[in-house]
Amino acid sequence: MWVEAVLFDLFDTLVLLESDEVFYSPCLRRLHGFLAREGINVPFEDYRRVYFEVRDRIYAETEKNLEEPHFNVRVSQTLQQFGYDFDVSNPFVTGATMAFANELMHYVHLDVDTVDVLRKLRGRYRLGLVSNFAIPECAWKLLDKFGLKGFFDVVLVSGEINKRKPSPEIFERALNALGVDTSRAVFVGDTIGLDVKGAKNVGISPILIERRPIERIMDVKPDEVIRSLRELLVVLEEC
Ligand SMILES: [Mg+2]
Numbered sequence: 001m002w003v004e005a006v007l008f009d010l011f012d013t014l015v016l017l018e019s020d021e022v023f024y025s026p027c028l029r030r031l032h033g034f035l036a037r038e039g040i041n042v043p044f045e046d047y048r049r050v051y052f053e054v055r056d057r058i059y060a061e062t063e064k065n066l067e068e069p070h071f072n073v074r075v076s077q078t079l080q081q082f083g084y085d086f087d088v089s090n091p092f093v094t095g096a097t098m099a100f101a102n103e104l105m106h107y108v109h110l111d112v113d114t115v116d117v118l119r120k121l122r123g124r125y126r127l128g129l130v131s132n133f134a135i136p137e138c139a140w141k142l143l144d145k146f147g148l149k150g151f152f153d154v155v156l157v158s159g160e161i162n163k164r165k166p167s168p169e170i171f172e173r174a175l176n177a178l179g180v181d182t183s184r185a186v187f188v189g190d191t192i193g194l195d196v197k198g199a200k201n202v203g204i205s206p207i208l209i210e211r212r213p214i215e216r217i218m219d220v221k222p223d224e225v226i227r228s229l230r231e232l233l234v235v236l237e238e239c
Pocket residue numbers: 009010011012013189190191
């Protein structure tokens with residue numbers, strides 16, 4: 001296969017995010033602390049309970065329609081449950097989102113191989129990033145923090161375009177921006193349901209980076225499985 005473009009997922013592919021159980025509570029506490037300082041008076045446990053109800057309802061919808069409402073939507077909807085009628089662009093809402101995001105950044109680490117591998121691929125392939133994330137501003141900050149921005153010819157974050165993997169649109173949009181046909185692209189990601197399935201559906205060759213034991217029942221199979229980003233260099237040589 002003649003490869004012209006290599007697309008990457010972000011979380012748990014190029015950067016590693018600690019588990020939900022580790023980061024979620026401190027991030028929500030930061031968000032809540034921001035609101036409290038602004039005079040929004042809701043006990044943390046109440047806020048937390050309603051936040052998860054709202055979030056889970058949004059998740060159930062996005063699983064069906066493959067849209068990605070910005071994180072501001074869940075903050076706004078949660079506040080509405082407590083009688084605060086702030087829309088998604090209200091500074092209390094956007095400030096609370098950024099408080100969550102700034103805390104989250106402490107739980108994200110650069111994979112040891114990322115920079116070296118991207119450096120080796122840069123110039124030989126068109127490179128792209130396609131990430132499912134409801135806080136696109138935070139994705140950009142992370143790329144900045146880790147010095148990754150300059151490697152990519154295209155960056156698409158679901159919260160920016162209201163489409164998430166595995167929707168065909170987000171993959172096709174990335175390749176259209178690169179001017180590369182799907183049959184000349186590979187996608188590297190860590191999830192079967194989002195990355196492998198989504199890429200394969202549009203004719204992109206999926207490469208799974210195995211960050212955890214592979215789900216035994218796979219309705220779609222990756223074309224290759226790698227255990228580190230470094231192995232990607234070998235796989236691409238053999239294409
Ligand atoms: Mg991922």
